[in-house]
Amino acid sequence: xxxxxxxxxxxxxxxxxxxxxxxxxxxxxxxxxxxxxxxxxxxxxxxxxxxxxxxxxxxxxxxxxxxxxxxxxxxxxxxxxxxxxxxxxxxxxxxxxxxxxxxxxxxxxxxxxxxxxxxxxxxxxxxxxxxxxxxxxxxxxxxxxxxxxxxxxxxxxxxxxxxxxxxxxxxxxxxxxxxxx
Numbered sequence: 001x002x003x004x005x006x007x008x009x010x011x012x013x014x015x016x017x018x019x020x021x022x023x024x025x026x027x028x029x030x031x032x033x034x035x036x037x038x039x040x041x042x043x044x045x046x047x048x049x050x051x052x053x054x055x056x057x058x059x060x061x062x063x064x065x066x067x068x069x070x071x072x073x074x075x076x077x078x079x080x081x082x083x084x085x086x087x088x089x090x091x092x093x094x095x096x097x098x099x100x101x102x103x104x105x106x107x108x109x110x111x112x113x114x115x116x117x118x119x120x121x122x123x124x125x126x127x128x129x130x131x132x133x134x135x136x137x138x139x140x141x142x143x144x145x146x147x148x149x150x151x152x153x154x155x156x157x158x159x160x161x162x163x164x165x166x167x168x169x170x171x172x173x174x175x176x177x178x179x180x181x
Contacts, residue, residue, distance in 0.1 A: 005046060005049055008150040011151075042145060051063055055172070057110065076097065101120035107145070113162065
């Protein structure tokens with residue numbers, strides 16, 4: 001069972017002013033056709049309700065922009081960081097998507113931490129979160145993105161290797177603009 005968006009909002013109340021009441025109207029069919037897979041329903045709910053979010057000027061949670069779904073999908077498929085790590089043999093047992101069970105990025109930090117889904121098992125709602133810290137440690141969490149964020153900011157999930165200030169005692173959230181220039 002995935003955690004609800006409301007449970008994330010309870011753990012991270014400063015995000016709520018950025019909620020788009022009418023929804024953002026992401027074209028999921030176009031995005032998932034371009035990506036070649038469905039995405040977890042908790043992330044879809046988050047992306048429908050919120051633009052990309054910057055938390056404490058540290059963690060950026062990516063969100064597809066309405067009208068730019070193909071571009072968002074292309075960014076996941078052409079993840080140069082994952083490709084570089086694979087070429088350097090620094091992936092442990094992970095592989096980039098679209099390889100079976102490959103990683104798809106959904107967030108990053110300003111210190112070089114990367115947050116992914118591992119695309120196995122076949123049900124996207126069962127995909128675990130995988131974090132690659134800036135110390136080159138790979139850590140897998142058996143939860144979805146929304147539950148991961150709620151756990152981090154509700155202090156029930158600890159991510160080894162993160163800065164001591166993560167998460168902060170008073171997180172600030174900035175919604176990033178949806179305009180397409």
